[in-house]
Amino acid sequence: xxxxxxxxxxxxxxxxxxxxxxxxxxxxxxxxxxxxxxxxxxxxxxxxxxxxxxxxxxxxxxxxxxxxxxxxxxxxxxxxxxxxxxxxxxxxxxxxxxxxxxxxxxxxxxxxxxxxxxxxxxxxxxxxxxxxxxxxxxxxxxxxxxxxxxxxxxxxxxxxxxxxxxxxxxxxxxxxxxxxxxxxxxxxxxxxxxxxxxxxxxxxxxxxxxxxxxxxxxxxxxxxxxxxxxxxxxxxx
Amino acid sequence: xxxxxxxxxxxxxxxxxxxxxxxxxxxxxxxxxxxxxxxxxxxxxxxxxxxxxxxxxxxxxxxxxxxxxxxxxxxxxxxxxxxxxxxxxxxxxxxxxxxxxxxxxxxxxxxxxxxxxxxxxxxxxxxxxxxxxxxxxxxxxxxxxxxxxxxxxxxxxxxxxxxxxxxxxxxxxxxxxxxxxxxxxxxxxxxxxxxxxxxxxxxxxxxxxxxxxxxxxxxxxxxxxxxxxxxxxxxxx
Numbered sequence: 001x002x003x004x005x006x007x008x009x010x011x012x013x014x015x016x017x018x019x020x021x022x023x024x025x026x027x028x029x030x031x032x033x034x035x036x037x038x039x040x041x042x043x044x045x046x047x048x049x050x051x052x053x054x055x056x057x058x059x060x061x062x063x064x065x066x067x068x069x070x071x072x073x074x075x076x077x078x079x080x081x082x083x084x085x086x087x088x089x090x091x092x093x094x095x096x097x098x099x100x101x102x103x104x105x106x107x108x109x110x111x112x113x114x115x116x117x118x119x120x121x122x123x124x125x126x127x128x129x130x131x132x133x134x135x136x137x138x139x140x141x142x143x144x145x146x147x148x149x150x151x152x153x154x155x156x157x158x159x160x161x162x163x164x165x166x167x168x169x170x171x172x173x174x175x176x177x178x179x180x181x182x183x184x185x186x187x188x189x190x191x192x193x194x195x196x197x198x199x200x201x202x203x204x205x206x207x208x209x210x211x212x213x214x215x216x217x218x219x220x221x222x223x224x225x226x227x228x229x230x231x232x233x234x235x236x237x
Numbered sequence: 238x239x240x241x242x243x244x245x246x247x248x249x250x251x252x253x254x255x256x257x258x259x260x261x262x263x264x265x266x267x268x269x270x271x272x273x274x275x276x277x278x279x280x281x282x283x284x285x286x287x288x289x290x291x292x293x294x295x296x297x298x299x300x301x302x303x304x305x306x307x308x309x310x311x312x313x314x315x316x317x318x319x320x321x322x323x324x325x326x327x328x329x330x331x332x333x334x335x336x337x338x339x340x341x342x343x344x345x346x347x348x349x350x351x352x353x354x355x356x357x358x359x360x361x362x363x364x365x366x367x368x369x370x371x372x373x374x375x376x377x378x379x380x381x382x383x384x385x386x387x388x389x390x391x392x393x394x395x396x397x398x399x400x401x402x403x404x405x406x407x408x409x410x411x412x413x414x415x416x417x418x419x420x421x422x423x424x425x426x427x428x429x430x431x432x433x434x435x436x437x438x439x440x441x442x443x444x445x446x447x448x449x450x451x452x453x454x455x456x457x458x459x460x461x462x463x464x465x466x467x468x469x470x471x472x473x474x
Binding site: 074076080081082083084096097099100102105106125128135136138139140142143145146147149150151152153154155156157158193195196 | 311313317318319320321333334336337339342343362365372373375376377379380382383384386387388389390391392393394395430432433
């Protein structure tokens with residue numbers, strides 16, 4: 001369908017389309033359906049710190065990060081913040097919630113200037129009812145998300161904070177490189193909240209990792225020898 | 238449809254039917270569909286310790302605990318165990334997984350002699366395709382499960398082990414009573430793994446709670462003054 005392809009190309013850049021298709025949710029949708037959904041979606045520009053939705057708000061759609069970084073977190077009464085997940089480009093979120101009268105379980109806000117795609121809830125509900133086969137595709141995306149949450153619970157329950165930090169560094173750096181340089185795209189206190197520790201504990205953990213060739217300066221983590229870190233990680237076991 | 242009602246009554250006891258309907262998943266299904274699904278389901282008897290499915294197995298159905306207790310956990314290479322969730326009577330699980338070629342993210346085993354309902358995967362897939370409206374009902378159950386996992390991650394990241402233990406006790410005891418007696422239906426080491434601490438730490442936590450009127454003997458937790466525990470819980474904030 002060259003017409004709608006053309007229309008989509010006017011709406012989304014090729015890079016944005018690539019990011020949408022790389023998301024578990026949108027990537028699992030049949031081509032035709034994705035096309036029709038996208039032509040009814042909007043692009044939201046957010047400044048750093050801006051809130052996309054609050055915990056408890058009624059769900060209004062499914063989102064995908066086109067550029068930037070979005071934080072999903074819960075602020076507790078005493079000011080403590082639990083960072084549940086951090087979404088980068090090509091990550092979709094709120095997939096499971098958009099098909100009924102659910103409320104958001106956490107607050108989403110931009111960690112830097114970001115652009116997100118929003119597919120309005122009525123568009124999704126309509127698509128599911130008209131093409132029941134797509135329910136399976138939708139569920140496939142949700143399953144991956146559930147698995148991710150279960151793995152996070154596993155890690156929080158059995159791994160020490162030090163293990164979680166090392167895992168974070170190893171996962172976020174290129175496994176083809178001997179040394180690595182990782183620019184964390186958010187403040188140190190956010191990294192602490194993501195790992196479930198206080199900022200003070202995180203500083204202590206980084207100090208302990210110095211002898212293993214890991215250093216942190218401003219927001220840049222440098223790994224002298226990635227293999228040594230993998231070895232350290234296996235010694236936790 | 239008195240015929241199928243009669244057939245169901247022969248297959249499931251009224252108490253079992255009540256438990257099935259109280260589950261988020263099965264309770265959200267339209268009556269007619271639930272009836273047709275149940276007439277194609279089976280009842281599995283498990284001895285204490287018996288495994289229902291292993292992590293990595295291909296998903297074969299959706300389950301609901303009819304009696305007993307089922308543990309969902311991940312055993313790590315070094316022997317550490319992460320207890321992800323514990324399901325009691327009327328809890329359904331693996332709902333999101335049964336609609337595609339997913340594998341189980343964790344192992345399910347019986348913590349005591351238990352009976353579970355199993356709805357085979359093909360029955361569910363067929364129902365969804367024939368009655369697309371039910372996809373929404375299915376997703377409603379999944380959303381509640383996702384919220385539960387997010388709340389657990391929040392608690393693991395921001396609450397101390399002591400706070401998690403107090404929360405566990407408060408949630409599991411009757412909020413109408415001044416004092417409470419709670420029989421934990423599994424070993425102490427399972428409770429430790431559920432809270433994400435070592436058995437030694439759990440013993441220490443219980444010792445600290447003694448001055449707040451909480452005692453543990455064998456598997457029985459006694460709370461002298463539930464209100465004092467609520468007060469302690471609010472002081473964590």
